[in-house]
Amino acid sequence: MPESTKGLFDYAAYVSIAAGILAAVGAIGAFVSGAEGSGSFLAFLVLFLGTFPITAYAITHADYMRARRERAEARELIERLLEQNGQAVTKWRQFHSDLDRIIADERAKLQKEVHEKRSEAERMVDFANNREKTIDNLGRRFLNDTTKWVGSKLTGQNFSTQKDRLIKAIEFCRKNEYEVPADTEAELLSDLKREYEAVLRREHAKAEQARIKAKIREEQKAERELEREMRRVAAERQAIEAALAEALAKAAGEHTAEVEALQAKLTEAEARSQRALSMAQQTRAGHIYVISNVGSFGESVFKVGMTRRLEPLDRVKELGDASVPFPFDVHMMISCDDAPKLENALHRALHGSRVNRVNLRKEYFRTNLESIREIVVEHHGEVDYVAEPEALEYRESIQMSDDDFALVEEIQYAAGVADEDDWE
Incomplete structure (x- = not known):
């Protein structure tokens, strides 16, 4: 029913109620006023009784319409709630469907990730199982190759360097998880020492052969010098004898100054001849020299060597010709019958003062001249020497x-x- 009709019925109900109230009031007033008002009382009573059904109907109808209106509103509310509920159910079903799809996707991703992680874990397990074996193989190969290389590069002058390289290789292996036991390290170093001893023996054999060859060349050179000296002395003696004979013939047996001078020269020539012959017969005779070179090697460094030449200073000049920038200064030049023995005694006494501690064929010593002199005095006797080098x-x-x-x-x-x- 339209809202305007509903309001009209409500208005009529209210009017009927008001009219009934007025009729009742009028009837009561007429009744109170007596006989004269009895007619009015009856009229008002009839009017009141007539308006009561209408009023009751109006009230009942109004209540009905109100209940109907409320029922309609309740129905609308229920329909609206049902619609909202349907929408909620639809959304819930869509959410549930989306949730199932998301869960399925996540489950698939998780299964894939689990499979990949399992495969990676299996690979890591395999790698871990083989890692120790791989490290052992690589470490053993590296250490063996390094040991062979160190041994192949070993010389008589680089034992300390090669030993340090081997120790560093062992430390490298240990840092990279390849454990080298202490007894293995000791064995490797012992093997390196034996290899070094073998190298030293080979180099010593070569040096000894070279020394023997040099000695043979030196002796051959000394022999040639002696032969030349003997020929020169012989020629000089013959010339002196011839001159002496001629001088004696001219002097008719008189001893003149010229004859005496010639006789002195002849005696000196014979002495030189005997000395050369004696040196030729005594192959161990020679000279020990003590020389220094301040400009080349610095202070307190001396070379102690031996020569069998008749002119030992020639050897000193050879040493200072091209190998060093300055000539050598001679501190001692000792002539002796057994030069190798004295040289060996000097070298043994000065062994701890060697400049080159690797190549023992080098004859340079860092010491003082007085120490050398004392050794010479002990093994040979007093000797003149020059204390300060000229340089x-x-x-x-x-x-x-x-x-x-x-x-x-x-x-x-x-x-x-x-x-x-x-x-x-």
Whole structure:
């Protein structure tokens, strides 16, 4: 029913109620007023009784309409709630469907990830199982190859270097989880030491052969020098004898000064001849020299060697010709019948003072001259020596200014003492 009709019925009900109330009031008033008002009382009573059904109907109808309206509103509310419930159910079903799909997707992803992780874990387990074996193989191969390489590069001069390389290789293996036991390390170092001893023996054999060859060459050279000296002395003696015979013939048996001088020369020539012959017969005779080279090796470094040459200073000059920048200074030149014995005694006594502790064929010693002199006195006897080295060229070189050096260079070049190759 439209809202306007509902309001009209409500209005009529209210009017009927009001009219009934007015009729009742009028009837009561008429009744109170007596006989004159009895007619009015009856009229009002009839009016009241007439309006009561209408009023009751109006009230009942109004209640009905209100209940109907409320029922309609309740139905609308129920329909709206049902619609909302349906929408909620639809959304719930869609959410449930989406949730099932998401769960299925996540389950599939998780299964795939679990499978991949399981495969990776299996690979890691296999790698872990084989890792120790792989490390052992690689470490053993590396250590064996390094040991062979160190041994192949071993010489008489680099034992300490090669030993350090082997120890570093062992430490490298240990840092990379390849354990090298202490007894294995000791065995490897012991093997390296034996290899070094073998290398030393081979090098010593080569050096000994070279020394023997050098000794043979030196002796052959000394023999040639002795032969030349004996021929020269013989020729000199013959010349002196001839001159003496001629002088005696002229002097008719008189002893003149010229004859005496010739006789002295002849005696001296015979002495030189005997000395040369004696040295030729005594192959161990020779000279021990003690020399230094301050400009080349510094202070307190001496070379102690031996030569069998008739002129031992020739050997010293050879040593200072091209191998060093300055000539050697001679501190001692000792002539003795057994030069190798004295040289060996000096080398043994000075062994701890060697400059080169690897190549024992080098004859350089860091010591003082007085110590050398005491050793010579002990094994040979007193000897004259020069305590302070001259080192003239060295001292002149360190004192020479650049201008003086340029001047000396120009003068030597102009005089032909040096050529252009000396400045290349």
